[in-house]
Amino acid sequence: MTDTSADLDRLSPRQALAWLGARPVLIAALVAVALFVFGEILSPGFAAYGQVLNVLRVASFLGIIAIGQTIVVLSGGEGIDLSVGKVATFAAILAARASAGGDEAILWSLVLALGAGALIGLVNGLGITFLRIPPLVMTLGMVGIVQGIVLLYTGGQPAGRSAPLLRALVNTRTLGNLPGILYLWLLIAILVVILLRRTTYGRWLYAVGANRTAAALSGVPVTRTVVTAYVLSGTFAALGGVLLLGYTETVFLNLADQYMLPSVAAVVIGGTTLAGGSGGYAGTAIGAVVLTVLDSILVTLRMEESGRLIVNGIVLLVLLSAYGRQRRLRQ
Amino acid sequence: MTTAGPARDDVAVDVRRRPQRAALVGQAMVFVLLVIAAAANAALQPTFFTAYNLSSMFATFAPSVAAAVAQTIVVLTGAIDLSLGALITLASVVAVVLVDGDPSKIPLAVAAALAVGLLGGLFNGLLVALVRLQPIVATFATTFVFGGLALTVLPQPGGSVPVEVTTAYRAATLGVPNALWLILLVALLWVALRRSRLGIHLYAVGGNTTAAFATGVRVTRVQVAAYLVAGLFAGVAALAILANTGSGDPYVGSVGGAAIIGGELTLSSIAALVIGGTALSGGRGGALGSIAGAIVLGLVANIVFFLGVSSGMRELIDGLIVIGALAFTGAPWLRRGRQ
Numbered sequence: 040m041t042d043t044s045a046d047l048d049r050l051s052p053r054q055a056l057a058w059l060g061a062r063p064v065l066i067a068a069l070v071a072v073a074l075f076v077f078g079e080i081l082s083p084g085f086a087a088y089g090q091v092l093n094v095l096r097v098a099s100f101l102g103i104i105a106i107g108q109t110i111v112v113l114s115g116g117e118g119i120d121l122s123v124g125k126v127a128t129f130a131a132i133l134a135a136r137a138s139a140g141g142d143e144a145i146l147w148s149l150v151l152a153l154g155a156g157a158l159i160g161l162v163n164g165l166g167i168t169f170l171r172i173p174p175l176v177m178t179l180g181m182v183g184i185v186q187g188i189v190l191l192y193t194g195g196q197p198a199g200r201s202a203p204l205l206r207a208l209v210n211t212r213t214l215g216n217l218p219g220i221l222y223l224w225l226l227i228a229i230l231v232v233i234l235l236r237r238t239t240y241g242r243w244l245y246a247v248g249a250n251r252t253a254a255a256l257s258g259v260p261v262t263r264t265v266v267t268a269y270v271l272s273g274t275f276a277a278l279g280g281v282l283l284l285g286y287t288e289t290v291f292l293n294l295a296d297q298y299m300l301p302s303v304a305a306v307v308i309g310g311t312t313l314a315g316g317s318g319g320y321a322g323t324a325i326g327a328v329v330l331t332v333l334d335s336i337l338v339t340l341r342m343e344e345s346g347r348l349i350v351n352g353i354v355l356l357v358l359l360s361a362y363g364r365q366r367r368l369r370q
Numbered sequence: 371m372t373t374a375g376p377a378r379d380d381v382a383v384d385v386r387r388r389p390q391r392a393a394l395v396g397q398a399m400v401f402v403l404l405v406i407a408a409a410a411n412a413a414l415q416p417t418f419f420t421a422y423n424l425s426s427m428f429a430t431f432a433p434s435v436a437a438a439v440a441q442t443i444v445v446l447t448g449a450i451d452l453s454l455g456a457l458i459t460l461a462s463v464v465a466v467v468l469v470d471g472d473p474s475k476i477p478l479a480v481a482a483a484l485a486v487g488l489l490g491g492l493f494n495g496l497l498v499a500l501v502r503l504q505p506i507v508a509t510f511a512t513t514f515v516f517g518g519l520a521l522t523v524l525p526q527p528g529g530s531v532p533v534e535v536t537t538a539y540r541a542a543t544l545g546v547p548n549a550l551w552l553i554l555l556v557a558l559l560w561v562a563l564r565r566s567r568l569g570i571h572l573y574a575v576g577g578n579t580t581a582a583f584a585t586g587v588r589v590t591r592v593q594v595a596a597y598l599v600a601g602l603f604a605g606v607a608a609l610a611i612l613a614n615t616g617s618g619d620p621y622v623g624s625v626g627g628a629a630i631i632g633g634e635l636t637l638s639s640i641a642a643l644v645i646g647g648t649a650l651s652g653g654r655g656g657a658l659g660s661i662a663g664a665i666v667l668g669l670v671a672n673i674v675f676f677l678g679v680s681s682g683m684r685e686l687i688d689g690l691i692v693i694g695a696l697a698f699t700g701a702p703w704l705r706r707g708r709q
Contacts, residue, residue, distance in 0.1 A: 117506060170697040173650060175452065175506055179637055180693040187686025195682070300514055303507075313507050345525065348518030355511040359503050 063310025063362060064322040067329055070308075074332040082339050092217065094331050096209070099224040100286065101301050102327035104279035106231050107160075107272025108302040109323045111174070113235070114268040115248035115315020118174050122163065122181040123302050126156050126273050127280030127295035129185050132192070134281045135199030135290045145202045153277045159185060160273020164266030182299075189292065197290045205285035220282060224324075231320045244268065248316030300348075301330045304355045312362065330354075400646045400662045407669035414676045425540050425547035431668040432549045433458070433610040436556050437635055438642035438664040439657045440603035443563070445643055447596045448576040448652025449498055449505035453490070454604055454639055455632020456516035459622055461486040461608035463520050466529035466618030473532040483612075484605035490516055491601020495594035517631030520620045529618035539613035552610060553661065556603070560657040568595055576652030607635075634688070638667055641692040667691065 059066060078085035104123050111118045130152035137148035159181065166177045189197075208219045235241040243264045246254040255261045280295045287294065307313065308329055309322025333354065337347050412418040437454060444451045451457075461483040469479035490512070497508040541548055563569045571592045574582040583589045611622060620631065639660075640650075646663035648655025674687050 117504075119506075119510075166693060166697065172693065172696045175450075175510070176637065176640055176696055177693065179633060180689050180696070183634065183637070183689030183692070184686055187682050187684070187689060190682025190685060191680070303510070307507075313504060343522070343525075345518045345521030348514045348521065350518075352511050352514030352518060355514070356497065356503075356508070359507055359511065360501050 063308070064325060067308050067310065067322055067325040071325055071329045071332060074329065074336060078332065078336045078339065081336065085336075085339065092221075094335055095221055095328065096218050097286075097335075098328045098331035099220050100279050100283045100295075101298055101305060101331060102224055102324050103227060103282060104276050104295070104298050105302040105305040105323045105327055106227070106320060107275035108306050109309070109311055109318070109320050110235075110244065110268045111272045112306050112311050112313055113244050113248045113315055113318060114265050116174065116251065116265065117313075118248075118265070118268065118315060119178065119303060119313070120163065120269065120272045120276075121175065121178040121299055122159065122185060123272060123276035124296045124299035125182045125185040125189075126159050126276040127283065127298060128293060129159075129189050130156050130277035130280035131284040131294050132189060132197045132199075132290050135197070135201060135284055138202040138205075139199060142202050142204045145204055148202065149281060152281050153274050156273040156275075156277025156280075157270050158273070160270040161266065163273065164269030167269065168262045168265050193292070195292070197292055199290055201284040201288050205281070206288060209282060209285035220285075228320060228324055235319055240264070240267065245316055250316070300351055300355070301327070304351060304358070305330055307355060307358050307362065310362065400659050400666065403645065403666045404662050404669075407666050407673070411669050411672055414673060421542065421547075425542055425549060427668070427672070428547045428549035428553060429540055429614045431665050432552050433607045433614065434635070434638055434642065434664045434668060435553050435661050436603050436607035436610055437639040438646070438660040439556055439560055440600040440607065441636075441639035442643045442646075442648050442655065442657040442660040443572065443603070444505075444596050444600045445648055445650060446572045446576045446652055446655065447593055448579065449593065449596070450509065450640070450650070451494060451597065451600055452506065452509040452636055453494060453512040453516050454600070455635030455637075456513045456520065457487060457490040457601065457604045457632070458607045458611065458635055459620060459632040460490065460516045460520040460523070461605050462611050462622065463524035463529070463618045463620050465608060466531060466612055467523055469529075469531060471530040471532055473534050476532060476535065480609060483608045484602060487601040487603070487605030487608065488598055489601070490604065491597040491599070492594070494601070495597030498597065499590040499593035513631070520631055524618050524620050527617065527619040527621065531612050531616045535613050536616045549610070556606065557658060557661055563599065564656065568592065568599075572596055573653055576654075578653070637692050638664070641695040642667055645695045667695070
């Protein structure tokens, strides 16, 4: 396969398709633009500057929750974290109660919420590494446990509002007419890309995801790397939940639950393979935008929640069929 | 066994003996647990052995028993079905909407539930065997397709099952609760499957897919068949849920509020088979252990119920029990002699 774009115009359509197929991040970006165009045709004003900013603002919560999902999927071993939605909800509930709707305790509420997320991630990681529970089952079981904790903690009636400062971060237009959360998302995204590409931990993560045995033999602390991945996942899920609280302003029992499936879908759209060890965060971030635009088109079409579930499931299946197929038995 | 060619026979005999020996150990353990859980129940609840209690207990257990058998069949091939709970939910809401309290429509509803189960199983099977997606992610995605369909068919809990069905389900025949007859029927169907060619091939594919393929087992066909049969048992589970509750609920057996349709059903089916001695890696175990495992989980849930804890606490404990059950087989101090 030819890799340089200079040769692109000399490729046959089939080769061009293969060239594109190897660049999921590019495809995802093209799909995002195409969806905006489609939405504009469907409902004029859909792709207006203000609307695009609004979609990006809504995408930021998914984008931040999906950071942890990306890291967990990269760590391989069928790694996946289904508890991110519930952890985000729990973190928002904790933050709302701890800050009590004021700015005085905002730092404490943030520490508390992120700490709880990290702790849940730690339990997930330990269960998966030491008790060898498959990640999917461990984190799905964790959904029930966190739900139980939420019910016990709130008595079924979550109370509290977001701190005004948090609300301002998400909603107020700052420099360049952009809401502050977009700058925050960009900053975190850059830091995550650096973490993955330029640090020792990042190299360990890719090594462990690609081949655990080889990584262990070359001296990579496999268990520590995997456990850290789940801790990061819990932490970023909690951060996403707290920021979402700034958007919704009040808490519900199922505030961020619906982010579980899209967080996995965003990772897949972004070209991170579910087998682990290959991919990155830039694709996931674009994947989060794609899913948010798609959802907002479906809302424009007045589709019910149940219909959107089906569409999301099918989108995930189509994407998996494009990227995630396994080899044939007969070679 | 009627397969042609000596090579194929050898493999079949081989995979037939080995798993039986390994499964025996796991299955002996689950029957010990069964006795302990039943004894604990009997100690906590003086009315445990009354006919009324036994029939309502088995009425509650039958759906999870059918679900556990369905999951076991798929897991034996080395795959997994995360959409199982959502498929059961979908089959149950379709059936309840069709029957709508009218006894004359019972055959239609039963046929519909089984057909939905088969179609869902076929969809999963084709995705795994022909499109060649990893089972775990393919069925993760179909969970949302099935769950969304279930919510479309019946957005809110509702619909009613003819009273004849719910009464018969809790009645007894020859002194044995009818729900227990259903469990015995499920067990019998499993034994028949286990002895068929497909049953042997399930173990062969799960034990070593490449070797099974090399010796002439039609792996693709076996994988699709496994999901199909699992879908059929999912339909049975759906009918048992309806007969037990008397109405439809799209959120039945979901986990964490309504975050994942049928998630709790899926989870407990996996926990039941793990307790029952079936390996998640495939090729080892059997559904009889899973049936005992599902009953153990049901008895433990009973104990938690009798301790009189709040619903939040119960959800927490249920989650811990499932994880504990899975940890039970994977824990380092118990891992000796495995793998």
